[in-house]
Amino acid sequence: MNVMAKAEKKISSAFIYFFGSFGGILFGYDIGVMTGALPFLQADWHLENAASLVGWITSAVMFGAIFGGALAGQLSDKFGRRKMILMSAIVFMVFSVLSGVSPDMGEASAYYLIIVRMLLGLAVGAASALVPAYMSEMAPAKARGRLSGLNQTMIVSGMLLSYVVDFLLKDLPGEWAWRLMLGLAAVPALILFLGVLRLPESPRFLLRKGDEAQARKVLSYIRKNPAEIDQELASIKETAKEERQANQKTSWLTLFSGKYRYLVIAGVGVAAFQQFQGANAIFYYIPLIVQKATGQAASSNLMWPIVQGVILVVGSLVYMWIADKFNRRTLLMVGGAVMGLSFILPAVINWMMPNMNPMTIVVFLCIYVAFYSFTWAPLTWVLVGEIFPLAIRGRASGLASSFNWIGSWLVGLIFPIMTASMPQEAVFAIFGIICILGVLFVKTCVPETRGHTLEEIEEQGTNHGRVKASNPEN
Template sequence: MMKEKKVSSRFIYFFGAFGGILFGYDIGVMTGALPFLQQDWNLESAAVIGWVTSAIMLGAIFGGALSGQLSDRLGRKKMILISAVVFVIGSVLSGIAPPNGHIFLIVVRIFLGMAVGAASALVPAYMSEMAPAHLRGRLSGINQTMIVSGMLLSYIVDYLLSGFSTTMAWRSMLTMAAVPAIILFIGVLKLPESPRFLIKNNKLDEAQKVLSYIRPAEKIESEIKQIQEMAEREKIANQQTSWGSLFTGKYRYLVIAGVGVAAFQQFQGANAIFYYIPLIVEKATGNAASSALLWPIIQGVILVLGSLLFIAIADKFKRRTLLTLGGTVMGLSFILPAILNILIPNANPMMIVVFLSIYVAFYSFTWAPLTWVIVGEIFPLMIRGRASGLASSFNWLGSFLVGLLFPIMTASMSQEAVFAIFGVICLLGVLFIRVRVPETRGYTLEEIEKFGESKQLKRTGA
């Protein structure tokens, strides 16, 4: 029997949100550390730079996939605690990497990435299972805000630590990622287990007790019954479907739409900016990347403001309209610098950074949050677990490849040319939205499922 005293819903939502901050912090911290690491280890190999940066996303691909299965066995709370411990260990090991220990750091960051991938899947799942139904729609936007707030926090900490010696700067930046992980661990220790997990494991008394913390007494029994019915439907779905079911005629259309949106979000190149903005500024201006750490903060502020804008407008515009607007401006922001560079060879080199800021602004309130809104809405119940996992894996794969390949590409061609390639991918993403993705705002999950069966694209116009 559970012994927790009543836990306030605010406490639960705060530490649920704090998981997003931790996730964002660890994604962003290498942005400021990399220029100092390059100086300290005399890193000139574009491939090594790419691997050190992107290793965390490689680990996340596996962490996200494993966490879903393990959390069904061990519980959401226990898996978040395990992820926090891995965060702490991985952060400390990163900070004490042996001199010129490229392989050591890459392996440690793959290990750390498993926790990042797990947190990215577990925290929103825990939050949605604890929150009442009328708040679940906002959680995607709030979680996005917390992730980008974590990124901004990491950029600020990097900037504040940049006054240390070259060696101490990057080591302290990477080690400091342990601090929010420790805070998360302490907070989650006091949280109750998800009632959904307890009910699925026949711990009905404990589930009632948890729900009594966060629901009015008169709603507890009906919610327990609803969770039991949904668990039974999911069990039947898992028995009747397989990975092959995702690509049968009945589901193929919606699976391609959801997985495609998740993949395009990363292949459009946003993470090239977030991971490498100091190096981009260095290449554009000739100044040392370690002196360009204000730029990540600027990008972080734009991301946070954009995520807040999305929360304000999310339900006022169609999903396809926002994705079309965002993708078009993002594509032009990448392509125009290449055109202007040809027309005006002596143009100010910082022009590209201004265009990148425009890209980040539009990405922050369109593709960044809407991808996960669509992934949450578009898959029918019978395939939702597998299809969501596949979409997440493709998203992390795109993030990994962009992080790995960007320094290699810029070593062999101009930055403008590399971003122009990403710009073309952005415009292809818009075309994909217009042709392959149905509108989901305002439709029930059952109606969206019928779109997949009938492919009635006439009803999907933005």
């Protein structure tokens, strides 16, 4: 036992935060890898004119993630964040390999790959729900925005990694290229599994299960001041005590009770808007977007995903620099406004100047990606991790993640169908309008969370619910 305790004391806060957020690499790699694999897969399986089938192959992971996020969120309340992250890594490894060895059976191959990628999506969705919750529960309030932003840095680093892998493998024979691109996703999953084996459980989860001694030990790894540890433990215990006194038994209906409704709508709404704004249409289909704009073959445009990936990584680092200097709401509204204009202006310019340079739309997409990278991309997961009260955090994070993946799935599924039936500029203009609606949602429905403890945020939501209950006409 003493040996175990000494081993645990050697866990540094840097190690905890690094591997606590490393699940984002899996999330990001699988978002990005199909971008490069798809042109080769289309050619190998002769799917160039099968827009709906291409949409399903691309979006199958997101469809599975809808259920993975909700399931993992619920199970993490019972078994803990750490154990569920480990399980997600195992599932990710298995189905990444099965994707890479898809049998060549004609049209049946496509359906096999769709099913395998749906099952892979369970792990991707789980990671998207578990990592923000874990990181927010480990990070101190004053640095929660920056440390939770590590999740976004990991996601975009995973995307950039997949783009680079796609580019390096593009000269292989077509069948080998896409198979290796998909199968190599098992490598970061193995690294995540080995790293998380040494991670401690969340102190908030431990206290909820009555293990105060272990919760204090975990906080000692990541808080330097003993007084701060005592204060945080007392605050978490007080929240847990209030929940026990109310003899609260949470269910899915609990999320929309008067006490929690305001915060749940805010968190789930932001998560949904992030995807319906259309970012993943760029990330999944940028080679095909450039092909449609310029006429160049998609397989020769694999440098563009790398450009997008570099912008995303730089933007995530910019976010970590400004995260705790600006209010969350301000960044979301400014970012959403610029993103909306970046989508709408190409349609306006094309309407006024029909002979517009086709690369103009790609330039505006880069502007969109730049602002998305340090506003909506990281802040969505920061808010999802910090806005939900402890009693419902697992379920609510899972619900937000599921709505996020519903948006991602629908965008991935319908984008190739939409661009086959209307100009690209019109499709992006529709996404631009959704961006502006997202700004209005943040302005009217989302509270400010920067600098507040998780318990203070919960009190905000409770007080808002009481005001609404006493003033129903408002």
